[in-house]
Amino acid sequence: MYxxxxxxxxxxxxxxxxxxGLALDQQRIAFQQAEKHIAAGQDNQFKAxxxxxxxxxxxxxxxxxxxxxxxxxxxxIQIFLKRYAETPxxxxxxxxxxxxxxxxxxxxxxxxHYNQSRSQKLxxxxxxxxxxxxxYQKAMQGAQKLxxxxxSQPKAxxxxxxVLAKSQFLKTNKVWQRFKLALKRNNxxxxxxxxxxxxxxxxxxxxxxxxxxxxxxxxxxxDNWAVSVSHRNAIFAHGIQRLISRDPLAALEIWDKRSKTIxxxxxxxxxxxxxxxxxxxxxxxxxxxxxxxxxxxLDENVRLWSVRAALSKQDWKGVNESLAKLTGxxxxxxxxxxxxxxxxxxxxxxxxxxSLYKELAKIRSYYGFLAxxxxxxxxxxxxxxxxxxxxxxxxxxxxQDFKAVTEFSFxxxxxxxxxxxxxxxxxxxxxxxxxxxxxxxQQGWNTLAIFTVARAKHWDxxxxxxxxxxxxxxxxxxxxxxxxxxxxxxxxxxxxxxDKDAYSPVGAKGLMQIMPRTGKxxxxxxxxxxxxxxVLFNTDTNLKYGxxxxxxxxxxxxGHYALAAAAYNAGPHRVKRWLPSEKSLPADIWIETIPFKExxxxxxxxxxxxxxxxxxxxxxxxxxxxxxxxxxxx
Numbered sequence: 001m002y003x004x005x006x007x008x009x010x011x012x013x014x015x016x017x018x019x020x021g022l023a024l025d026q027q028r029i030a031f032q033q034a035e036k037h038i039a040a041g042q043d044n045q046f047k048a049x050x051x052x053x054x055x056x057x058x059x060x061x062x063x064x065x066x067x068x069x070x071x072x073x074x075x076x077i078q079i080f081l082k083r084y085a086e087t088p089x090x091x092x093x094x095x096x097x098x099x100x101x102x103x104x105x106x107x108x109x110x111x112x113h114y115n116q117s118r119s120q121k122l123x124x125x126x127x128x129x130x131x132x133x134x135x136y137q138k139a140m141q142g143a144q145k146l147x148x149x150x151x152s153q154p155k156a157x158x159x160x161x162x163v164l165a166k167s168q169f170l171k172t173n174k175v176w177q178r179f180k181l182a183l184k185r186n187n188x189x190x191x192x193x194x195x196x197x198x199x200x201x202x203x204x205x206x207x208x209x210x211x212x213x214x215x216x217x218x219x220x221x222x223d224n225w226a227v228s229v230s231h232r233n234a235i236f237a238h239g240i241q242r243l244i245s246r247d248p249l250a251a252l253e254i255w256d257k258r259s260k261t262i263x264x265x266x267x268x269x270x271x272x273x274x275x276x277x278x279x280x281x282x283x284x285x286x287x288x289x290x291x292x293x294x295x296x297x298l299d300e301n302v303r304l305w306s307v308r309a310a311l312s313k314q315d316w317k318g319v320n321e322s323l324a325k326l327t328g329x330x331x332x333x334x335x336x337x338x339x340x341x342x343x344x345x346x347x348x349x350x351x352x353x354x355s356l357y358k359e360l361a362k363i364r365s366y367y368g369f370l371a372x373x374x375x376x377x378x379x380x381x382x383x384x385x386x387x388x389x390x391x392x393x394x395x396x397x398x399x400q401d402f403k404a405v406t407e408f409s410f411x412x413x414x415x416x417x418x419x420x421x422x423x424x425x426x427x428x429x430x431x432x433x434x435x436x437x438x439x440x441x442q443q444g445w446n447t448l449a450i451f452t453v454a455r456a457k458h459w460d461x462x463x464x465x466x467x468x469x470x471x472x473x474x475x476x477x478x479x480x481x482x483x484x485x486x487x488x489x490x491x492x493x494x495x496x497x498x499d500k501d502a503y504s505p506v507g508a509k510g511l512m513q514i515m516p517r518t519g520k521x522x523x524x525x526x527x528x529x530x531x532x533x534x535v536l537f538n539t540d541t542n543l544k545y546g547x548x549x550x551x552x553x554x555x556x557x558x559g560h561y562a563l564a565a566a567a568y569n570a571g572p573h574r575v576k577r578w579l580p581s582e583k584s585l586p587a588d589i590w591i592e593t594i595p596f597k598e599x600x601x602x603x604x605x606x607x608x609x610x611x612x613x614x615x616x617x618x619x620x621x622x623x624x625x626x627x628x629x630x631x632x633x634x
Contacts (some may be wrong), residue, residue, distance in 0.1 A: 007619045027056045028410065038066050048261050057403035061416070061609065064089035071100035074109070081113075088423035098122055102156070107132040120146065122158035131163060132208045148174065152183030152190055172199060179206060183238065209235050212258045216242035219254060222262070229263070237264050240272055248279035252275060252287075269352070270297045278302070281309040282595035284580065284595040289318055303330070306341065312585070316346040319414025334360060338367040339592070340610040362460075369611050370588060381615050384460035386453070388435045393442075396435050399424075409443070421448055430456050437464060447499040466612050469498040470511070470539055477543045486617055487561070488547055490610030494602060495546075500539050509536035519545055561627040562587050564605045570599040579634030587628035 020029065032048050037046035045065060053059050061082070067077055077097050082092050089629070094115065098238075099122070101110040107129040111311055114126050138243035143164040146153055153161075164170050175197050182190040188210060195206040205227050212218045212235050219239035225232050236258070243251040255276060258270070263613055277291035278301060288310035294304055303326055310318030320343050323336060330336055342354035360371035372379055396402060401424040408417035424434055433456040440449035446467045453464055474492070478485040495513040496502035508515050514522075516533035522545045523530040534542050550568055557563035557575065567575045578594060585593075594600040 010208050022052060027053060028407070031056065031058055031062065031411075035065065039063075041069075043070075057407050058094070059405070060087050061089060064093055067093055068096050079112075080127045087429075088419050094136075095119060095135060098125065102129075105132075113585060118446050121154040121156045123158055124154060128156075128160045131160065140164060141437050144169055148178055148181070150178070150183075150185035150187055150190070152187075162468050172202070179209075183209065186213075188213060205231050205235075209238065210234075212239040212241060213222060216240070216246065216248065216397060219243065219258075222258065233264050236262050236266055237272065241275060242497065244272075244279045245276050247287070248276060248283060252280065254617075270295065272446050273297075274299075274302055278305055279303045281312070281593075284312040286313055289313060289315065289322075293321075298325070298332075301304040303327070307336070307594045311339070311589050312406075314585075314589070318344045318345050318565055319345060331414065332366040334363060334365055335592075338370060341371065342588075363460075363614065364608075366608040369608060370628075373624050379611060379615055381462050381464040381612060382460055385463055386434050386438055386458065386461045392431075392435050393439060396432060397439060402436075402439070406443075409445070418448070421445075421452075425452055425455065434458060437461075441467075447497045447502075450497045462616070466493060466609065466616060467498065468616070470500075470543065473540060477547040480544075481547045483547060483551060484610075484614070484619070484621060485555075486610050486614035486619060487606075488543075488550075489613040490606045491546070491550060491565075491614075493609045494605045500542070501537055509533060510542035510546075511539060512542055512549075513544060514545055514549065518549060524546055558632075560629055560631065562591055562603055562607075562629075563631065566591075566594060566599050566604045569602045570596055574599075578633055581633055583633075584632045587631055590631040601612055 030053055034046055034049040037043075037049060043066075046433060050059070050062055050066075053062065063080055064087075066074060067080055071077070074097075081094055084090055089460075094113070095117070098110060100116075101107075101113070101347060102122075102125040106487070110125060111133060111425035114122070114129070116121060118125075119566065123142070124146060125141045127146065128135075130142065130471070131139035137384060140163075143160045146157055147161060147164060147170070156463075173443055175194055179191050179194045179198075180410060182188075182194060191206070191210055191213070195203055195210065198206055204623040208225060209228060217240040219236050222232060222236050225235070227235070239609045240251055240255055243254070255272065259272075264272075267536045273291070274295055274297045277288055277295060278436075280288035280291060280424055289306065292302055292306040292309055292408050303322070306320060307323065310316075310322050319339065323331070323340050323343060331340070337356055337360055341360065344350070344356065354375075357371040357375055360368050361375055362368065362380075362382075363371075363378050364380070369379055401420065405417050405420045405424070408414075408420060413549060421440075425433060433452060437449050437453035437456065437458075440446070440452055441464050446469050449464050449467075453461060459465070468489075470492075474488050475485045478488045492498060492511050495508075498511065500511050502511070503509055504513055506515070509519075514536050519533060519536050520530050526544075526548065536545070550564060553564040553567040554561065556572055558566065564576055565580070574596075577591075580590070591600060591603050594603070607624060610627070
């Protein structure tokens with residue numbers, strides 16, 4: 001623990017001579033002092049401390065931290081952007097500064113320093129800057145591009161759009177185009193807003209379109225619509241596609257009755273046919289395979305779901321026909337090699353089936369493990385650790401950008417550490433990336449190691465890719481719930497790759513990616529107080545709740561591991577809908593025909609990782625067939 005007195009002493013030493021070298025622990029004290037000066041707005045004291053930190057790895061970060069609080073220092077900012085262009089902070093600072101220039105209405109300077117940006121807010125400012133500096137044509141051309149999207153743009157775009165609305169560039173057909181884009185993205189509020197921009201006579205058409213969007217079954221009354229034939233057909237086509245998503249069987253009945261009388265383009269008709277056939281395939285409807293076969297469209301989705309639709313019926317001749325229509329690249333994928341082997345076996349072509357199974361059994365993957373199990377072979381992990389010369393590791397560690405990662409890690413600035421890490425890694429060649437992965441592994445940065453080695457597409461360092469992190473806590477909670485630890489490790493590896501601070505776009509948190517609402521329910525069942533969802537970032541709590549929830553799913557679905565894993569990912573209510581309606585399905589077919597790609601791949605990955613961890617733990621309490629019980633009708 002550093003005392004306030006020691007901080008003052010170090011600061012005084014730096015004030016007396018900027019050229020004195022400081023030991024790393026002194027630099028860290030000075031870094032903290034510099035940040036305090038920034039927070040207090042003590043510029044002179046900050047500069048005095050900074051002057052002794054030129055060789056400290058976070059020197060440029062401190063400069064950035066000060067400048068983002070002093071955006072009026074345009075000259076200093078320009079110097080920083082030039083000198084530190086290769087740092088991760090240059091882009092952040094530029095964006096902040098441009099926002100400041102826009103608020104100050106310094107449009108000429110904004111234009112001069114604007115770089116092409118993904119930020120739509122900055123894009124709006126840029127075209128507004130064009131307008132304010134007399135470049136009307138360019139401003140309106142840019143405004144049209146920004147306007148013609150199916151979602152609302154930032155408020156920064158409003159002044160630009162006001163001018164656009166009064167210009168010759170925004171005609172009624174453009175309003176209709178954006179109206180349709182909005183409905184395509186299910187943005188009814190934007191579509192309602194755009195309806196008001198249409199001429200009064202056309203608003204009734206837009207209202208009908210919106211009504212059908214909200215209640216697609218209104219298309220049954222299509223003959224009574226008081227609109228032109230072209231609008232009637234377009235609204236019907238939109239409505240049938242909406243209905244397919246909600247109730248494909250109702251959509252099928254209406255479409256088969258009315259498709260001959262509704263005149264739409266052949267492309268639109270085929271798209272509707274494809275969506276309808278796919279929706280039926282997702283529901284395991286027995287007519288799906290034939291409808292998919294009849295399509296003129298043969299895109300990837302149609303090709304792959306044609307195989308799955310035949311699988312769901314266990315129509316092996318149909319599966320074989322659909323597999324034959326895959327592209328050469330698709331046929332080489334493990335997934336479809338496995339299904340070709342299964343099909344050969346079912347059709348009595350055992351020699352060809354065995355040849356493919358033997359090929360697959362050499363691969364460390366879900367399909368490889370299924371093949372090995374069929375052949376009654378032991379699983380081989382094929383562990384091939386990365387070999388890096390010590391000198392290369394030392395050379396990489398000595399780089400200032402890698403030292404910066406270490407410093408951020410020292411101060412528990414995980415976000416900044418990750419940002420710096422990935423900014424650095426993207427500049428490395430393949431061999432350096434492998435070395436970086438080993439550095440991360442050595443430092444205990446397991447998540448970074450896993451994702452870094454993936455960038456180099458090196459899959460065979462099993463120790464690095466499947467580490468034993470939080471091992472004691474995992475084993476303790478697995479035992480408490482009567483689970484094999486390898487299953488818990490497999491779940492964690494797939495959910496967060498051992499990142500205790502993982503936070504998904506939908507709000508799932510922590511190692512086992514628990515949703516706050518689910519966490520709250522678990523706390524209630526365990527009779528624990530629930531204060532805040534941030535408790536899910538606590539390793540002990542997350543593992544306790546995650547293993548408890550998985551065991552709940554396992555119990556709910558009769559000890560069926562595939563159903564429990566699917567429920568953990570997609571929710572038990574969906575899994576219940578996905579159960580077969582008539583007769584049982586082999587688990588591999590059930591998993592392959594899960595409608596959600598994410599869940600389909602999730603279950604396969606969890607099972608593969610579970611088997612890898614079981615092998616690493618030296619266990620043989622179960623094999624993959626124990627995870628793959630037949631799925632009974634719901």
